[in-house]
């Protein structure tokens with residue numbers, strides 16, 4: 355088991371050492387001296403309100419329980435585990451299913467069916483779902499046989515607002531994965547003789563899953579088996595016509611006069627006396643269960659808090675409202691709060707995954723900030739589908755051409771933005787994106803990273819090319835593992 359305090363201090367030391375080494379290598383260029391300030395350790399927000407300025411964050415780690423809004427488990431019969439004590443074995447039937455996790459290639463059963471990192475909504479659903487799946491209608495005959503047949507694993511995904519006040523608040527979607535021979539769809543197959551003895555019939559699955567969905571208070575249940583996807587919705591919870599596996603979330607971004615125009619980010623509306631609040635806006639998200647969404651709500655809120663306060667600091671250094679180019683924007687988790695903060699003149703957002711591009715556009719529409727739509731907020735967002743590297747390459751080539759022709763760089767060029775915000779996958783930035791960062795006009799770059807090794811590699815390139823690290827913070831991404839989220843503000847030629 356990883357010691358989280360040690361992990362965070364090791365991460366800080368490693369980043370510090372690398373930045374010191376970069377700084378030493380740059381001493382031959384006196385105006386490029388890179389000095390390293392303190393690296394802050396931020397606490398992942400609890401799901402209640404947060405107000406504090408990021409400078410006031412404590413160095414202690416938040417609770418290491420209940421932070422995950424996406425969890426996957428294997429489902430294995432009790433009989434597979436000789437290690438389970440006899441008393442437990444006797445209490446359960448040998449065909450009863452148990453949740454298991456895989457650690458370093460070893461399958462470990464969750465003896466009491468509880469997974470502490472899961473949020474409250476998931477923990478509640480885990481208990482209820484297993485109770486239903488293991489319920490017998492008579493001696494040795496399970497009530498939900500179609501649901502259980504060939505069932506091998508499952509995934510829970512919930513809203514970020516996981517029910518700090520109420521365990522059943524927010525969406526909870528469950529996907530069940532079936533191994534061979536899987537589910538047989540009798541109504542669409544021309545050859546019903548293809549069904550094998552232990553294959554589950556799709557219509558039986560649908561009938562049973564609707565019942566389970568309602569009794570376990572799940573938003574939806576989806577079955578995935580080779581070539582077949584079936585979904586049942588909760589008829590009691592689903593709003594009229596709302597038959598999509600969508601995760602809904604609302605967050606509030608608030609500015610507080612008494613804290614020097616500091617932004618607060620919360621999952622509940624602010625409750626401070628209204629005299630302290632300059633402005634509070636609600637941000638609505640609709641996220642697909644099948645594409646990326648940040649799996650740790652507390653880390654997401656703390657990152658957003660840091661990003662908005664960092665943007666607010668940048669705005670104070672700038673003569674005009676800056677523009678922002680965002681690469682790897684996902685469903686717009688950062689994009690929409692940035693747009694609704696009122697700090698920026700314009701945002702262009704780029705994402706590769708088609709489902710996320712659609713979600714980001716839809717979220718912009720929901721929040722009245724999609725470019726070209728009526729009723730826009732202060733900052734309009736244009737969302738593009740594209741590979742960040744290809745996008746950067748195109749921008750660099752057109753910049754080179756315009757420069758060679760002696761023409762002025764067009765205002766809408768990706769090179770002409772004031773701030774570049776990136777939140778790449780663990781592998782970090784493509785070399786071309788680093789080139790774009792260095793050759794473009796960006797005065798500032800905000801780099802959110804879940805891959806420390808790649809971040810250190812990219813910082814080496816970015817610092818050698820003219821950026822300085824102006825602020826750096828780390829957050830425990832998944833307590834108990836070695837994952838850390840790093841938040842970096844780079845300033846071109848900035849003087850630390």
Ligand SMILES: C[S@@+](CC[C@H](N)C(=O)[O-])C[C@H]1O[C@@H](n2cnc3c(N)ncnc32)[C@H](O)[C@@H]1O
Nearest residue numbers: 646682683684687705706707741742777778779
């Ligand atoms: C760490 S996630 C961040 C998403 C978003 N900022 C959020 O917090 O929800 C990285 C994102 O980069 C996208 N991505 C991966 N490779 C990409 C590429 N080559 N070009 C553009 N986007 C890419 C993924 O689809 C994913 O949405």
